Amino acid sequence: MTDKNEKRPPWAPPILRGDRLEAGLRQLELDVRRRLDGLLQGNHLGLVPGPGSEPGEARPYQPGDDVRRMDWAVTARTTVPHIRETVADRELETWVAADLSASLDFGTALSEKRDLALCAVAAIAYLTGGGGNRLGAILSNGAETVRIPARGGRAHARSLLRKFAQMPRAAEGTRGDLAAIIEQLRRPPRRRGLVVVVSDFLGGTEWQRPLRALSARHELMAVEVLDPRDIDLPEVGTVVLADPETGKQREVHASALLRREFAAAAQAHRDQVARALRQAGAAHLVLRTDSDWVADTVRFVVARKRRWSGGAA
Template identity: 30%
Template sequence: MIPQELMKKIRRIQIRTSHLADDMLSGQYHSAFKGRGIEFEEVRPYQVGDDVRSIDWNVTARYGDPFVKLFREERELTVLLLVDLSASQGLGTHYQTKRELVTDLAATLAFSAIKNNDKVGLQLFTDGIEKAVPARKGSRHVLRLIRELLYCEPIGRGTDITKALQHLNNTVKRRSVVFLISDFQDTGYEQTLRLAKQRHDVIPIVVGDERELTIPNVGLVQLQDGETGETIFLDTSSPLHRRLYQERAKLAAESRDQMFKKLGMDPIQLSTGEDFVDPLRKFFHQREARR
């Protein structure tokens, strides 16, 4: 049985993210992602302003007046949220952790999907597959996804993106829109990501925290890697140590982004404490423009 406090939290997330999907993102989401195809619906009399290329010449010849063909998009898509729940998602130096940001983001994407009559599923992963929820429609289903995002206590602590993508490739045969949401603190997954991109429309969403890129002068501190448990002492009063810390983080981010570029992918970059709606809007707008 779900604790009452958790139910209240699910409800708060539902209200907040459903509102975002309704008022801000739903139309842009619809425009950004193609349906499965276009099918003929009906013909109607030509009206001023109609595209002459849509005229049905057979019907026009039969009735002696111009008629045009109308088509509709076969809309239904399958959307999959691949969400990283590794220990590093617990970092948050603002009012939210990376995991909290991911939960709001995933819920918003899920509500945007169902409001466009698409199916949505969820795969939670660490260095193993923690949970897989098949894609379905409906608000009740999205509430279940939010519950899993909040309630899941992962067994693993590390990040294995290769394993997550292999599970995707092995279990999902129909082409889907896949949002891969992670801080991408992993290596060696390029080939598997390339294969996943050939089968699906994969969109990486990089979730970070500013403290992963810079560190303030607070003297001698003890830092622990949440995924490996490795502990180091860092003298943040040293400009050299702070610069080396920043350069290491910058190189890792540049290497990751170069890989995305090589694979022809456009990642969405998000950070804790910042609004994720504008980056999503920008991404959807760019997708629509390319269509």
């Protein structure tokens, strides 16, 4: 981890542990509202603009529009392809499935991946609040699962974030099960809304099947949190690598060949995760511990809005 005494850039996630937890949560709320609020206003949800369920106006088809929204009656009457816009529901129920397994208790840049995951949930909590909207969560560290019922209000959002921050860290050798966490959102069935999955998605892709099953009823968003050392090895000579979820350790020499092979394998896994999320119909936001997470979120939102507007800026 980076030395806490080093000067941190203004965009770095606040420290969210120990006696700095409450101050960090207040700072996080201010950062979200100051840097994101206003940009993400409009139809639910700014983070993932969805089609809604109420019929709206018809407009001419533009390249990139979803052909499933074609309005054939208007198209036949005007002889010009039209699609039917829809209006987002007035109330939104959002569920967060957070994988807090031991692999998130790691970070070599400005924060741990666990802190970055909390920042992502904070953005979702504050930006979907109000208007009768509700937020719930399922948090799991592999050994313990906490279910927080969906409720509305700023006080509830703050309580949810506090429980997230205070979730015990997983003991070494405890494996997480993201597929089981997602499965808990399917049974019992919930009202239509938004499901946000937060994880580093290390390991296999057994979670793809239950995630795809959720897409039939909910809008999906996946937040992938990464650290630079998840992607490449530094040139440090001999180093001991440890798997926090199994406790296994191995001493390796970080030669140029090994670093290239590690980077290639890591990139192949990232591509596999992105492909699985795309096939499940989930929007994919990547946050890194060495990058401005708010700026990355803004770019994600702008890209999503542009796609839904037919490519218009």
